[in-house]
Amino acid sequence: xxxxxxxxxxxxxxxxxxxxxxxxxxxxxxxxxxxxxxxxxxxxxxxxxxxxxxxxxxxxxxxxxxxxxxxxxxxxxxxxxxxxxxxxxxxxxxxxxxxxxxxxxxxxxxxxxxxxxxxxxxxxxxxxxxxxxxxxxxxxxxxxxxxxxxxxxxxxxxxxxxxxxxxxxxxxxxxxxxxxxxxxxxxxxxxxxxxxxxxxxxxxxxxxxxxxxxxxxxxxxxxxxxxxxxxxxxxxxxxxxxxxxxxxxxxxxxxxxxxxxxxxxxxxxxxxxxxxxxxxxxxxxxxxxxxxxxxxxxxxxxxxxxxxxxxxxxxxxxxxxxxxxxxxxxxxxxxxxxxxxxxxxxxxxxxxxxxxxxxxxxxxxxxxxxxxxxxxxxxxxxxxxxxxxxxxxxxxxxxxxxxxxxxxxxxxxxxxxxxxxxxxxxxxxxxxxxxxxxxxxxxxxxxxxxxxxxxxxxxxxxxxxxxxxxxxxxxxxxxx
Amino acid sequence: xxxxxxxxxxxxxxxxxxxxxxxxxxxxxxxxxxxxxxxxxxxxxxxxxxxxxxxxxxxxxxxxxxxxxxxxxxxxxxxxxxxxxxxxxxxxxxxxxxxxxxxxxxxxxxxxxxxxxxxxxxxxxxxxxxxxxxxxxxxxxxxxxxxxxxxxxxxxxxxxxxxxxxxxxxxxxxxxxxxxxxxxxxxxxxxxxxxxxxxxxxxxxxxxxxxxxxxxxxxxxxxxxxxxx
Numbered sequence: 001x002x003x004x005x006x007x008x009x010x011x012x013x014x015x016x017x018x019x020x021x022x023x024x025x026x027x028x029x030x031x032x033x034x035x036x037x038x039x040x041x042x043x044x045x046x047x048x049x050x051x052x053x054x055x056x057x058x059x060x061x062x063x064x065x066x067x068x069x070x071x072x073x074x075x076x077x078x079x080x081x082x083x084x085x086x087x088x089x090x091x092x093x094x095x096x097x098x099x100x101x102x103x104x105x106x107x108x109x110x111x112x113x114x115x116x117x118x119x120x121x122x123x124x125x126x127x128x129x130x131x132x133x134x135x136x137x138x139x140x141x142x143x144x145x146x147x148x149x150x151x152x153x154x155x156x157x158x159x160x161x162x163x164x165x166x167x168x169x170x171x172x173x174x175x176x177x178x179x180x181x182x183x184x185x186x187x188x189x190x191x192x193x194x195x196x197x198x199x200x201x202x203x204x205x206x207x208x209x210x211x212x213x214x215x216x217x218x219x220x221x222x223x224x225x226x227x228x229x230x231x232x233x234x235x236x237x238x239x240x241x242x243x244x245x246x247x248x249x250x251x252x253x254x255x256x257x258x259x260x261x262x263x264x265x266x267x268x269x270x271x272x273x274x275x276x277x278x279x280x281x282x283x284x285x286x287x288x289x290x291x292x293x294x295x296x297x298x299x300x301x302x303x304x305x306x307x308x309x310x311x312x313x314x315x316x317x318x319x320x321x322x323x324x325x326x327x328x329x330x331x332x333x334x335x336x337x338x339x340x341x342x343x344x345x346x347x348x349x350x351x352x353x354x355x356x357x358x359x360x361x362x363x364x365x366x367x368x369x370x371x372x373x374x375x376x377x378x379x380x381x382x383x384x385x386x387x388x389x390x391x392x393x394x395x396x397x398x399x400x401x402x403x404x405x406x407x408x409x410x411x412x413x414x415x416x417x418x419x420x421x422x423x424x425x426x427x428x429x430x431x432x433x434x435x436x437x438x439x440x441x442x443x444x445x446x447x448x449x450x451x452x453x454x455x456x457x458x459x460x461x462x463x464x465x466x467x468x469x470x471x472x473x474x475x476x477x478x479x480x
Numbered sequence: 481x482x483x484x485x486x487x488x489x490x491x492x493x494x495x496x497x498x499x500x501x502x503x504x505x506x507x508x509x510x511x512x513x514x515x516x517x518x519x520x521x522x523x524x525x526x527x528x529x530x531x532x533x534x535x536x537x538x539x540x541x542x543x544x545x546x547x548x549x550x551x552x553x554x555x556x557x558x559x560x561x562x563x564x565x566x567x568x569x570x571x572x573x574x575x576x577x578x579x580x581x582x583x584x585x586x587x588x589x590x591x592x593x594x595x596x597x598x599x600x601x602x603x604x605x606x607x608x609x610x611x612x613x614x615x616x617x618x619x620x621x622x623x624x625x626x627x628x629x630x631x632x633x634x635x636x637x638x639x640x641x642x643x644x645x646x647x648x649x650x651x652x653x654x655x656x657x658x659x660x661x662x663x664x665x666x667x668x669x670x671x672x673x674x675x676x677x678x679x680x681x682x683x684x685x686x687x688x689x690x691x692x693x694x695x696x697x698x699x700x701x702x703x704x705x706x707x708x709x
Contacts, residue, residue: 055670057666057669057670060669061665061666061669082672082674082675082676083672083675083676083677085670085672086670086671086672086675089670090670091667091670093663093666093667095663097614097660098659098660098663098664098667099663099664099667100667101585101606101610101664101667101668101671102584102585102586102610103584103585103610103613104584106682107584107585107586107682110586110681110682111586111671112671112672113680113682114586114589114590114679114680114681114682115671115672115673115675115679116672116675116677116679117675117677117678117679117680118680119680120680120681120682120683120684123680123682124682127682145613145617159671160671316628318624318627318628336634339627339630340630342630343628343629343630344628344629345628346621346624346625346628348621350652350655350656350659351621351622351624351625351652351656352625352626352628352629352652353651353652354626354631354647354648354649354651354652355648355651356651364629364631364648365629365630365631365632394651394655405629408629412629412630413630414630
């Protein structure tokens with residue numbers, strides 16, 4: 001199905017700088033029809049570039065130089081007509097928001113068919129069939145904005161597979177999904193594989209896909225370093241994959257040498273009988289109690305749409321609770337009062353970076369004095385940012401941007417720091433780093449809350465786990 | 481797919497023709513009464529299409545502008561009167577255009593292609609329309625990001641440092657828009673937007689009796705407004 005012989009690609013340097021997506025060289029890989037292959041490796045190792053070479057976006061869309069041979073179905077991908085290519089391949093991107101062209105699910109599914117000029121009644125039959133395969137017929141009339149992450153991912157796969165392509169390419173499909181949605185995704189992929197579709201997936205959460213994958217291909221520094229069969233990969237221990245920066249379920253045994261100070265602290269954040277309802281996608285929360293100690297790391301977990309982020313925003317004062325109170329240090333705090341005491345690090349760092357240099361970013365919005373300057377240097381040292389001090393934040397890689405927002409949180413006066421899904425789309429090393437940073441923040445005396453469905457991060461970094469369920473809440477404490 | 485047949489659906493070309501008629505009418509209308517009648521005609525158009533919320537919003541906007549013109553009339557702020565007056569005459573056109581933009585991009589692209597508009601232009605128009613709500617969402621996210629960092633905590637904080645606020649807003653917006661637009665275009669390419677065959681639509685596209693009726697009714701009412709009033 002796919003044949004890569006001494007294939008390589010170098011990006012033409014462009015305005016975006018592309019610090020994240022380096023080129024790839026000397027790839028030799030042959031993928032059979034009906035096979036499922038996962039590309040793994042560190043962030044920025046070139047996985048996405050390989051996917052782009054196979055679907056023809058590189059160099060057709062991303063300018064650069066292609067070397068060697070890239071054959072799909074026995075022909076170079078560049079020699080296909082747009083019609084042929086659309087029928088042969090389907091692609092699903094990491095961020096579903098940016099790949100939807102229409103506003104309604106049904107319209108979105110029909111898009112490929114319309115481009116090919118397929119007759120209207122036939123398109124509707126195809127749309128119904130694709131929706132039935134993904135079990136989303138009830139969503140066809142819904143606006144795409146109103147869907148949950150899992151539903152969006154299903155809609156994206158349905159839209160990519162409407163013409164039953166022989167090849168489906170998925171770029172980090174599980175990045176925004178919780179465990180249940182991920183296992184749903186694996187079932188869908190299994191079904192596609194059984195119908196003969198060749199699947200190429202770039203992923204960080206590797207073990208979740210064991211049921212469907214045939215081979216794992218490790219990419220390091222832009223070339224293929226190892227290939228494991230599914231059974232070989234399943235037998236690997238964490239020590240075996242650690243040097244490659246991969247995720248492993250046993251990662252949780254790692255000891256992060258940052259003890260949080262668990263001495264009974266005077267200051268405690270308390271939410272008492274909080275109630276809030278927010279949007280249609282979230283279920284309302286009623287009578288929720290939560291206690292957070294300073295200097296500790298607490299994980300807020302639970303399925304997508306259960307209201308984790310909303311609780312985080314209520315605690316930070318970004319949203320008002322409808323009922324109940326939030327106390328800090330024994331005093332009742334208004335939403336505005338909480339806002340001045342807290343810092344929420346959003347999942348997407350792009351929304352929280354504003355200044356013209358890393359140094360200015362960390363102290364942004366506050367009057368610079370000697371004390372603050374000292375603290376900013378301390379923050380830069382803690383998060384390893386000294387060397388990047390004068391760089392423009394927009395030119396940094398995703399991981400570096402995340403570090404900048406963490407350092408800004410460290411440097412700020414905020415007592416409560418909420419991290420929203422900090423490890424989505426990160427490799428094994430990235431997860432370890434985030435866990436260490438969270439502990440650093442806690443050690444600096446902050447109260448840290450991590451909203452996450454990443455079990456590895458929860459086990460690594462958190463002293464307490466608050467698992468949220470519909471209309472009730474359960475607190476489970478782990479660790480010493 | 482339920483094709484939302486509950487509402488009256490007009491061909492995008494009908495909207496365009498009516499937009500043209502509306503422009504002419506707005507241009508030649510002179511009296512105060514006429515401008516109100518034109519506004520009502522625009523509202524009627526939206527209501528018939530089932531766009532009640534839009535009809536109400538534009539109606540309110542019109543009243544505000546008119547009120548501003550009356551309130552400022554005779555004061556030294558003559559320039560503002562002209563601005564508000566111009567806006568108020570533009571509202572009926574904006575209403576028809578919003579009816580066009582409310583139709584499915586799928587139908588729009590197909591109809592425009594039948595009008596033999598160049599393909600590049602059609603894609604540009606549709607991406608632009610797709611991008612409006614995205615930009616609004618992105619701006620909301622950036623605003624939330626600032627609040628979450630504790631920058632510009634109060635609504636009046638922006639007024640204290642407007643230059644800084646502008647800069648803080650623009651940088652992430654540009655970065656996000658560059659990223660989103662390139663990914664959106666890549667996705668469209670992969671899904672066959674460059675195919676040379678004439679595109680189709682999952683919806684029926686073409687002039688129907690409703691379109692003829694709509695144009696006829698609009699023409700009669702518009703002539704009525706011009707001649708009678």
